[in-house]
Amino acid sequence: xxxxxxxRLIQTAVVxxxxxxxxxxxxxxxxxxxxxxxxxDASTAEVAEMRQHxxxxxxxxxxxxxxxxxxxQGNLGVSYHYREPAMKLILERLPASLELVVSTTVISLLLxxxxxxLCAVHKGKLVDRLILGASLIGxxxxxxxxxxxxxxxxxxxxxxxxxxxxxxxxxxxxxxxSLALYRIAFGVRIIRTGMLEILSQNYIRTARAKGLAERxxxxxHALRNTLVPFVTIVGLQMGAILSGAVVTESIFAWPGMGxxxxxxxxxxxxxxxxxxxxxxxxxxxxxxxxxxxxxAALDPRVRYH
Amino acid sequence: MLGLRKRSRSIWVVAAIVFAMLVGACxxxxxxxxxxxxxxxxxxEPAPAKTSIVLGMPSDPRTLDPHKIQDNTEWNILYHLFxxxxxxxxxxxxxxxxxxxxxxxxxxxxxxxxxxxEGVTFHNxxxxxxxxxxxxxxxxxxxPDMTVKQYLQGIxxxxxxxxxTLEITVDTPLSILLNGFIQFAVVxxxxxxxxxxxxxxxxxxxxGPYKFVQWRKDEHLKLAAYDQYWGAKPAIQDVTIRPIPxxxxxxxxxxxxxxxxxxxxxxxxxxxxxxxxxxTVVSRGGPRMWHLKMDLFREQGSPGFPAGQRNAFLDPxxxxxxxxxxxxxxxxxxxxxxxxxxxNQFQAPFIWGHNPxxxxxxxxxxxxxxxxxxxxxxxxxxxxxxVEEGWEHVGExxxxxxxxxxxKVELNVAPASVYRTMxxxxxxxxxxxxxxxxxxxxxxxxxxxxxxxxxxGRANYGKFSDPEFDRLTDEARSxxxxxxxxxxxxxxxxxxxDQLPIIPxxxxxxxxxxxxxxxxxxxxxxxxxxxxxxxxx
Numbered sequence: 001x002x003x004x005x006x007x008r009l010i011q012t013a014v015v016x017x018x019x020x021x022x023x024x025x026x027x028x029x030x031x032x033x034x035x036x037x038x039x040x041d042a043s044t045a046e047v048a049e050m051r052q053h054x055x056x057x058x059x060x061x062x063x064x065x066x067x068x069x070x071x072x073q074g075n076l077g078v079s080y081h082y083r084e085p086a087m088k089l090i091l092e093r094l095p096a097s098l099e100l101v102v103s104t105t106v107i108s109l110l111l112x113x114x115x116x117x118l119c120a121v122h123k124g125k126l127v128d129r130l131i132l133g134a135s136l137i138g139x140x141x142x143x144x145x146x147x148x149x150x151x152x153x154x155x156x157x158x159x160x161x162x163x164x165x166x167x168x169x170x171x172x173x174x175x176x177x178s179l180a181l182y183r184i185a186f187g188v189r190i191i192r193t194g195m196l197e198i199l200s201q202n203y204i205r206t207a208r209a210k211g212l213a214e215r216x217x218x219x220x221h222a223l224r225n226t227l228v229p230f231v232t233i234v235g236l237q238m239g240a241i242l243s244g245a246v247v248t249e250s251i252f253a254w255p256g257m258g259x260x261x262x263x264x265x266x267x268x269x270x271x272x273x274x275x276x277x278x279x280x281x282x283x284x285x286x287x288x289x290x291x292x293x294x295x296a297a298l299d300p301r302v303r304y305h
Numbered sequence: 306m307l308g309l310r311k312r313s314r315s316i317w318v319v320a321a322i323v324f325a326m327l328v329g330a331c332x333x334x335x336x337x338x339x340x341x342x343x344x345x346x347x348x349x350e351p352a353p354a355k356t357s358i359v360l361g362m363p364s365d366p367r368t369l370d371p372h373k374i375q376d377n378t379e380w381n382i383l384y385h386l387f388x389x390x391x392x393x394x395x396x397x398x399x400x401x402x403x404x405x406x407x408x409x410x411x412x413x414x415x416x417x418x419x420x421x422x423e424g425v426t427f428h429n430x431x432x433x434x435x436x437x438x439x440x441x442x443x444x445x446x447x448x449p450d451m452t453v454k455q456y457l458q459g460i461x462x463x464x465x466x467x468x469x470t471l472e473i474t475v476d477t478p479l480s481i482l483l484n485g486f487i488q489f490a491v492v493x494x495x496x497x498x499x500x501x502x503x504x505x506x507x508x509x510x511x512x513g514p515y516k517f518v519q520w521r522k523d524e525h526l527k528l529a530a531y532d533q534y535w536g537a538k539p540a541i542q543d544v545t546i547r548p549i550p551x552x553x554x555x556x557x558x559x560x561x562x563x564x565x566x567x568x569x570x571x572x573x574x575x576x577x578x579x580x581x582x583x584x585t586v587v588s589r590g591g592p593r594m595w596h597l598k599m600d601l602f603r604e605q606g607s608p609g610f611p612a613g614q615r616n617a618f619l620d621p622x623x624x625x626x627x628x629x630x631x632x633x634x635x636x637x638x639x640x641x642x643x644x645x646x647x648x649n650q651f652q653a654p655f656i657w658g659h660n661p662x663x664x665x666x667x668x669x670x671x672x673x674x675x676x677x678x679x680x681x682x683x684x685x686x687x688x689x690x691x692v693e694e695g696w697e698h699v700g701e702x703x704x705x706x707x708x709x710x711x712x713k714v715e716l717n718v719a720p721a722s723v724y725r726t727m728x729x730x731x732x733x734x735x736x737x738x739x740x741x742x743x744x745x746x747x748x749x750x751x752x753x754x755x756x757x758x759x760x761x762g763r764a765n766y767g768k769f770s771d772p773e774f775d776r777l778t779d780e781a782r783s784x785x786x787x788x789x790x791x792x793x794x795x796x797x798x799x800x801x802x803d804q805l806p807i808i809p810x811x812x813x814x815x816x817x818x819x820x821x822x823x824x825x826x827x828x829x830x831x832x833x834x835x836x837x838x839x840x841x842x
Contacts, residue, residue, distance in 0.1 A: 031726030041747040043760035155561045163557040253549045255523035268722045
């Protein structure tokens with residue numbers, strides 16, 4: 001098992017290196033950061049000086065070499081815009097993004113799983129149809145639109161929740177809620193399908209024949225077994241939530257990594273863009289590893305080497 | 306059986322507790338005191354916050370060090386903590402501030418004595434002296450990452466005469482320097498030397514009416530009135546500045562009562578803010594002049610023209626035709642909701658250097674067509690117009706107007722970074738751009754002066770070059786006679802209107818959204834300060 005984990009860690013390192021190289025090259029194609037850094041009335045001499053100061057006057061391969069050298073020492077570069085280490089900026093905002101990801105996941109589980117079970121147990125009845133219909137809307141509605149509608153409803157009309165900013169648990173509910181809508185809808189359908197498939201299995205029939213209460217059959221046997229592959233999906237979804245959070249963070253002025261990234265792209269802040277891409281690659285890789293290991297722990301049939 | 310029931314229920318209990326703990330632990334750092342925010346998200350009616358205010362701004366400053374910032378919003382925010390070396394009133398008139406005045410120490414007017422105000426202290430108690438001013442000049446001229454060096458250009462020497470007098474030697478008229486000094490904020494010597502520039506950029510000390518309380522990046526900046534401030538005591542004691550980049554979110558925050566003022570209301574949201582009970586829109590004429598730039602150096606191969614087509618803009622008749630073909634009143638009415646005034650020169654009527662005798666010719670599409678025919682384009686021509694994201698509505702209107710006279714315009718909307726890179730590399734034939742235009746000298750130096758000459762002309766995307774323009778600009782910039790200077794600049798304004806190296810369009814109005822019971826002042830340079838505000842109830 002240890003060998004397996006080590007192998008995965010090495011793979012992660014390779015992936016991160018590839019991501020860094022790709023982003024390094026890609027960012028240099030997007031434009032000239034120096035134009036975004038100085039006021040419009042700065043002279044051409046200052047522009048040239050700034051370009052040299054940032055090392056952007058060197059040929060691409062030299063820039064890349066310098067980047068690799070300092071990255072190897074743990075330094076991912078200094079943000080052009082903030083003049084602070086790019087990694088420090090990202091780590092400062094990581095907690096806010098993680099708050100969003102974790103609370104979105106928890107909300108979607110708290111609502112998605114029970115609703116999915118409800119649908120499966122009452123398959124075909126009105127309850128099932130209604131929830132399925134609602135989940136269709138949840139999956140199709142564009143996240144940007146969902147966020148704005150929720151602000152309109154909960155902040156402007158009902159005045160229950162703040163429309164933006166990060167200031168206490170109430171301000172977390174709208175961003176997490178709008179991100180969770182899609183996940184709840186998705187979760188309902190997955191749980192429902194999974195449960196239905198398992199409920200038609202032989203061992204369920206056996207359990208019922210044994211005289212077990214329906215609730216035991218539903219939760220201890222059917223749901224437990226559905227949850228095992230569902231864990232995989234939840235883990236991978238956390239990565240997707242992190243990406244989707246980029247738009248949500250902008251609308252709700254939530255001070256997370258995603259918003260930092262969007263602003264870095266607008267400003268051509270190359271070091272931050274590259275550091276963000278590498279961070280997300282690492283997060284995804286670890287999520288995948290965690291999911292695989294959890295799966296192995298839950299399902300005794302799974303082995304790794 | 307019982308055991309199982311308990312377990313399945315307890316799973317949800319555990320999950321709920323974990324959720325609450327996680328969220329509680331994570332957000333305990335993010336909890337602000339709702340006493341400082343009128344609505345605080347609790348949904349109750351906003352408490353009458355008489356002396357504390359929440360401002361919604363379009364962005365967060367990159368640093369709180371005023372020598373390392375770059376855009377209008379950052380200066381607006383930092384001018385609560387800091388003050389410029391030269392103070393101006395809301396209309397732009399120079400008034401005594403940190404500097405009481407200045408007098409020439411020689412007859413050629415190249416040596417000046419700057420007189421500092423006495424009795425001024427920084428927020429840490431440090432006194433404002435000539436030594437501190439000297440330190441400020443040293444810092445900006447010698448240290449890396451300074452973005453305000455160009456405002457000291459022309460100072461060749463400086464030395465301390467006494468505690469409140471600094472003598473400077475210049476090779477440029479003082480008036481030009483004084484112009485630049487409004488972007489030049491003053492920083493405390495002792496504090497930076499003791500604490501380092503990094504800490505200064507996070508926990509600043511300035512001489513302005515508000516002192517620093519707390520800064521959570523991208524969340525809020527909290528300030529409190531400085532009780533030892535030398536100037537008028539502000540009515541507002543506590544200020545919270547919240548960065549809300551999305552315009553729609555900013556308006557939502559204002560309408561929901563979470564902020565008391567927002568800077569930057571988009572045209573589309575104006576009605577919503579006006580119609581909402583408790584909020585309104587405040588606007589004034591602004592200095593930013595939006596105009597069209599054209600390729601004026603390539604005859605063939607101009608990137609915005611179809612391959613093989615000659616660059617039509619080289620002909621002054623074509624430029625005049627474009628000027629006449631654009632119905633600016635209609636654009637202002639429909640695309641800008643009335644928040645602009647037509648422009649005929651760089652400076653708006655309330656800015657020094659404006660020439661009141663220059664007129665904008667009336668909209669005349671027939672004359673435009675005649676001019677095009679006379680220039681050899683009876684059937685018009687095709688060209689691409691490059692526009693920065695956010696200005697599509699004006700771009701589309703221009704396309705429509707030019708189409709009527711036969712000019713087929715393809716609209717290319719690009720994000721700011723792409724637009725700026727492209728124009729800096731002269732990859733445009735026809736571009737819609739804006740210029741701050743609060744200072745007449747930089748308007749000409751930046752836009753009309755030969756590109757690259759003496760480090761100027763950075764915004765001259767069409768590489769317009771006319772020796773007569775350069776000569777007049779040089780004279781205006783270097784004369785030590787203020788009357789001659791004004792005369793030269795006014796002549797330049799008339800020359801621009803005549804030769805059309807750029808096509809003036811409009812001066813953008815400044816629009817802010819506020820509570821109805823809040824009186825604010827919008828300054829000539831687009832800044833809105835808490836120290837100018839008070840609640841009117």
